[in-house]
Amino acid sequence: MSPSAEETDLVELKGCKILLVDDDRLNLRIIRGMLQGEGYILTEADSAEAALEKYPEFQPDLVLFDVILPGMNGFEACRELRRLHGAQTAPVMFITAKQESEDIVEGFSAGGVDYIFKPFRQKEVVARIRTHLQNRLLSEKQRTLVDQLSRANAAKNKFLGMAAHDLRNPLASIRGLAEFLMDGTVGDLKPDQLELINLIHQASQGMVNLVNDLLDVATIESGELKLETAPVALTELVEKSVMLNGLESARKRTQILFAEAPQVPRLSLDAAKIRQVIDNLLSNAVKYSPPGSTVRVALTTNETGDQIICVRDQGPGIPENERDRLFKDFGRLSARPTGGEKSTGLGLAICRKIVEAHHGTIVAENHPAGGCEFRVSLPSSS
Template sequence: MDSPTQTPAEEMPQNRVLLVLSEAADRDSITEILLPESFSLEHASSPAEAQAIHPHFQPDLVILDLPNDATSITDFLGELGSDSLTKRATVIVVLAVDQAAPALVIGEAEIVDFMRRPFRTTEVLARVRNQIAHRRLQLQHTALISQRDTTLVARDRFMGMAAHDLRNPLASIRGLSELLRDGAVGSLTSDQRELVESINEASESMHALLNEMLDFATIEAGKFKFEPAPHDLVNLIDRSLHPANIEAAKKSTRLLFLAPKHPPLALIDAAKIRQVLENLLSNAVKYSPPGSTITVEFHAKAHHCGFAIKDQGPGIPAGEHEQLFRDFGRLSVRPTGGESSTGLGLAICQRIVNAHGGTIEAENLAQGGCEFRVTLPLAP
């Protein structure tokens, strides 16, 4: 079985070299050097003749000299550059011993080296072998990128399908646990009620996980859409505080919103920014110790506005800042109430804010805790 890092055989260099040399003596000299080395060779005496040979021979390397007809070589090099990366030949230009190297940049053709007459066996072999080896590595790199992209697409598709298919049975679990909790089938003992509450809380956590997986899969598949319009960001913050307050109350945590009296409008997709707000507020509650205060501040300047959420939690551990917005990135600190975390929430927030042309940053506060600061464009 082939190694997964191999480039498919049909895309690998076959050591095909096209000699586009106007002098028969030059063609004979290089042929004599390369033929014993198992190179497959084709010859052309002009760029025009090479254009007829190139499509079916598909060389890995072209060795050419510079004819007086500048148009013909421009056309030929342009043809080489128009090929796909896996079929594009590299080019070595032959120069006279005292000829200056020209500045040749024709389309995407890769003129990688120069070789001077008179030809020396060791030099010709070294330059040709080097370029063939370089091209082999280039194609392997291209194949690895293609494999990676294919794998990522499959992963995101699987995540989306799995999350979507799990939502219905999860909704049933949540609904049935709520019926039991509310006494629809009879009263429960304290132990039974505690178990039902645990089932309900677990289903809520699972629901949040599935939503994040679906959001992530949608964004990664390039299907993320948002519709920015003028919105009252302060009002949106105020409404986002309600679900956060419910969770905060369980830990005796206080949410304080410092709202301005006459805020400007922000140019945002309200549903998407509310998702960012609720995620950041939920994180602040998760990582804050019981009885602490979480402060939300609105800020505005000439061309942008936004909000900052400051908590009194452990902050970002040293050396872990780069993990914050990474896909599935998790810090060494853990939620203070045993809450679950997928490692996707902040990555999704960053993509949403970036799509608005805004920024999201995080830093530790001097007095302890952490601040997440989001900046968004003002409405015109």
């Protein structure tokens, strides 16, 4: 017959270490008697100062402090323990005969987790101690699991970065060779051959985009996103992006219109990273708007001096039940590109991380008349 969950928990608690701190030998003897048979390892101290000396060597899982002690009292000792050992300090329970709310609140304010009241009641004492030891073990298990997951995630990011880096060069070569053939450098191609080369070029371009996005995600998640900031004229950055994306959007007969921007002060930005954000927003606007649409871009300044980039499309908008996926990795929505373009589902997640690294925000809102507007707000000082 397999052990119950409670029996398993009790087995795990055996060997837990408890530091008992009281200058009354009778109290210590009573508590020892109550805990006899639980399998705990107990040690004693008759003052707060002695307890603080024993703590680092004994490394208890729980500390029981009498509130009234010679010299430093239990509340002061608890504060000192937390100052010395920080978040890893073992939970502290106080022993007291006082049950006034002011005294109890002071103990919790000092960092204690519970009280044992005199006169002692064995079942209550054992149950309270057992509960806090179980919480301590659960917290340690969670911390261990988080550490393991962090290491696994770091290993994943490293592998992802290496794989993407190794794939990018051959994919770029395939794309380049396809362009070489499409240009007719090696001679004219038959229509069916040209169609196949176009398919190769489109597929390789899609793969290059995916690999680049994966490299960006791996870099950001590994904490290695480093901004190279310098004073940047945001108007010029937006104008350049609009011009270059406009050439691509012409294939869908889509216009990108940039409203006349006011004179704005230069911001300290990583120009390449912010340009990546603008390019992605413009590309998405064209991608999800029907052919022949107009994408409108504006640059404004709010009352606090933050500069705001607005990109409004004529697409289907964002379904309310899918809004939470919008800026997440691989967060594809039900809307599909109107011209068969590829989407990795990583672009907006990368945009959000870049904008947040600049201490800015990025939001999206649907318009009643249709379409969606993305707004990137960049602080005047970051």
